[in-house]
Amino acid sequence: MKKIIDTLYRFTHVLELIMGLFVLAAILMEGIAVIQEFGIFWTGRMEHGAFMEFLELVLNLVVGVEFLKMLLRPSTDTILEVLMFVIARHMVVKTTTSFEDLLSVLSVAVLLLIRKYAGGPLFAAKKDKDPVREEKSE
Template sequence: MRKYLQELVTEISHYLEILLSLILTIAMIFFAISLVANLPGFLISDVNNNHLFENILGRALTLAVGVELIKMLSKPSPGTVIEVLLFALTRQMIVDHPKMFDFLLGIIAVAILFAIRRYLFVKFDESTSIMIRGSQTLKMTKMIAHVSIDGPKEEKLRDYMTKRLQEEDHSISVGAVLNLGSFALRIDKMRGGLITRVEVIRDL
């Protein structure tokens, strides 16, 4: 019972992340429209040109941070986290005009983030993955993951994986991988001998 509740809470949290990213997307659209709508007013205003440019740049960079945050929530990965931090630091350094010491710390932080992205998270950036329920049909799997799978459209993904793994004499267990060329299917979760969740790994 406890394990089931943990899985349920985890599943709900995934949907809440998607809902939050959708809300942020709508907010970013209105924010972008507001920025474009205010451009004529900026051009004819008597505000100092440098101050005007900083105002526009600050709002644009805030929008960029919001977009990266949406990407992080909808498709969390080490790469998207690094990108959000990079955009946030860049905005802070360019718009807020920190003191020289703070500016130096910002440069060091950006350099560290680039080093982490380059040397630690490179493998995460080379492929993308998506989790799909084993009860989904091949037709829905193709639509959700944007992959091409040969098989009856109404066949369930778990049945397809079970059949193919048996054909290749592979064990049907968590972690088993079915390589299909440009992408792979990996058993992420099983219950009572049935495959309940499959990870689709693309861009291999």
């Protein structure tokens, strides 16, 4: 039974890597779109909202990069970074009410408290039982 569980775990690790490759491909395509969008932004930079449209595209790319980091190396820090960028993107790009801004600021404060007091790796307990990591360390 342990051998079956280890095999399934390895399989899920491979699936995570495949999904990471798809996310990387999407990030690269989005990066090309950012370059093209910069040209559009530059020519129409005086139009109302042009910068916000460009900023939304860039922040989407940043969230994608952070998500890929989280997918490949899950830890407390990478998860909190993704959440902070998502909150920052929401605050900067979307038109929000004062109450939504307050909730966003409180959310960032809670995330910073979690980061301060969570300290160690989020998945430290599983690290010892990870057959993929054990195989690499041997």
